[in-house]
Amino acid sequence: MAVMAPQMGEKSETNGANGTHATPPMPGLWITGIASQYPPYLLGPEKLDEFAKRFFDVEKPGLKKLLQINKTSGIDTRASIGDYQTGFASRPEAPTLADLDKFYRRAGVDLAAQACRKALKEWGGRPCDITHTIAVTCTNQGNPGYDLLVARRLGLPHTVDRMLLHGVGCAGGLAIMRAAAQVASGAASRGKPARVLAFACELCTPNVRHDLAEAAACADPADVSIAGVLFADGAAAFVLCNDAGLLLPQDDAGDDDGGRDSGRAEPLFQLLEWDNATIPDTMQHMAFYAEGTGFRTVLTRDVPSFTKTAIGPMFRDLLPGFREKTELKSLDVADFDWALHPGGEAIIQGAQEMLDLTSEQLRATREIYRTRGNSSSPTVLAVLDLLRKMGRGKDHVVATSFGPGLAIEMSLLKRCRAGDGV
Incomplete structure (x- = not known):
């Protein structure tokens, strides 16, 4: 049977009497x-x-x-x-x-x-x-x-x-x-x-x-x-x-065969919000190039100042959507544990001061940095992995990292607790 497209004036998957298209629910x-x-x-x-x-x-x-x-x-x-x-x-x-x-x-x-x-x-x-x-x-x-x-x-x-x-x-x-x-x-x-x-x-x-x-x-x-x-x-x-x-x-073999x-x-964790961006006019401050005798890394002294000023605006942009999805309208910076990429002491300290974060909120970041260093791309995931093992912590987590571009990535997550009915 042919599916007919809606004619002018007809409604398709409408939301309420105004005829606007319904927004499909966000998948978990x-x-x-x-x-x-x-x-x-x-x-x-x-x-x-x-x-x-x-x-x-x-x-x-x-x-x-x-x-x-x-x-x-x-x-x-x-x-x-x-x-x-x-x-x-x-x-x-x-x-x-x-x-x-x-x-x-x-x-x-x-x-x-x-x-x-x-x-x-x-x-x-x-x-x-x-x-x-x-x-x-x-x-x-x-x-x-x-x-x-x-x-x-x-x-x-x-x-x-x-x-x-x-x-x-x-x-x-x-x-x-x-x-x-x-x-x-x-x-x-x-x-x-x-x-x-x-x-x-x-x-x-x-x-x-x-x-x-x-x-x-x-x-x-x-x-x-x-x-x-x-x-x-x-x-x-x-x-x-x-x-x-x-x-x-289920295993194809089924239960009778040990399946x-x-x-x-x-x-x-439930991943609820995420975003990325590049900081304008900063490409020259961080880079990694292949050369015949190895990789040449560019890291200028200005990187910490750029990264610390980029975190707050992205968090503020993501926060309203996170509040809506969690139905917690008063959530703010202090209600999150922060899995911050430990790009260096100046980056960690700069973010802490800019956002008024406590040492407790950054405990996993500092522990990974102190005991393992910065292993580039996997590091923020290692921080997130460690964070969940450091006591109950806060119910919500911000993970953020930085890379050549200068690029900033951010994810906002909710911890899944026993009894949440997830």
């Missing part, structure tokens, strides 16, 4: 598993000093300045895939970009797969039930993307819908959350379940020889990039489902 978006994975080595500032002395003249003005910052960064230990004694660190020559690529596609894939397995276990479903993957990295540029290697390692179906983001740097953890939300919402509009496995992985410390060499070549200490004393290694993953995706399909009854994943 649920994080049902989240995990972070750090490599085994935790290196104090003294390890970088020792490493630098083996290969460079540490009295060079730029390098001397960098090593001074190393002692006052606020990072007690950085997560590292190596020990600064073996592998690339023991060779007389620095690794090339080809060396870094080959290493990432082994060690990085291993690390990402570990994070994914932990998130999948908490979700409770099977790898074959994942419908989409969304991944991000800035420390590997190979094709096919590392996301395919991770999918193969996990035994995901060859039909899984894959997406790999690039060019977003430290903003990547929330960029994949935004993309997962859009994908899951799109699936819901088609009446389909979405069970999205999203993951981020960065290996930054293998690039430290390049960072130190750039600092040694920097004639003006005021222009030195702090990347060499800031960035660490890590991976994180989460599973995001729409309403239909919360249902866990699993269909069930329902238990949500950890």
Whole structure:
């Protein structure tokens, strides 16, 4: 039977007597598993000093300045895939970009797969039930993307819908959350379940020889990039489902053959609002470029001032929608825990002062920064993962991160408590 389009003056899916089109209800978006994975080595500032002395003249003005910052960064230990004694660190020559690529596609894939397995276990479903993957990295540029290697390692179906983001740097953890939300919402509009496995992985410390060499070549200490004393290694993953995706399909074998009854994943967070933007005229202040001898990082001293002034306006733009969805009209800054990307001490301190946040609201951000450093894209997800394990906390969470562009990403989430009836 042919479906007739409404004629002029007729109403289709109207809302009330005024004939306006009804807005379809927003689908539920649920994080049902989240995990972070750090490599085994935790290196104090003294390890970088020792490493630098083996290969460079540490009295060079730029390098001397960098090593001074190393002692006052606020990072007690950085997560590292190596020990600064073996592998690339023991060779007389620095690794090339080809060396870094080959290493990432082994060690990085291993690390990402570990994070994914932990998130999948908490979700409770099977790898074959994942419908989409969304991944991000800035420390590997190979094709096919590392996301395919991770999918193969996990035994995901060859039909899984894959997406790999690039060019977003430290903003990547929330960029994949935004993309997962859009994908899951799109699936819901088609009446389909979405069970999205999203993951981020960065290996930054293998690039430290390049960072130190750039600092040694920097004639003006005021222009030195702090990347060499800031960035660490890590991976994180989460599973995001729409309403239909919360249902866990039954094993094909059925109960008589040891199959699993269909069930329902238990949500950890409900994702209610999100947004991203670029801060005008700031592109030159943060960048990450591939060169023959490694990656060149640009981080100017102006980054903290730009980021701290961007957080408040985006939060204010998202807050009315969040209030409406939670039916809590008085919610404000103080009612949220803040999973702030720990891009550096100045960024954390600037955001705290600008928004009048308490140390308690930023407890997970500071703990990750102090004990693991900044591992770029997965870091904000690691903060969110830790935050939920640090006591009951507030019912609502803001997650925000920044990357090249300068870009800002923000997500507003509601914790799912036992008895909420989710």
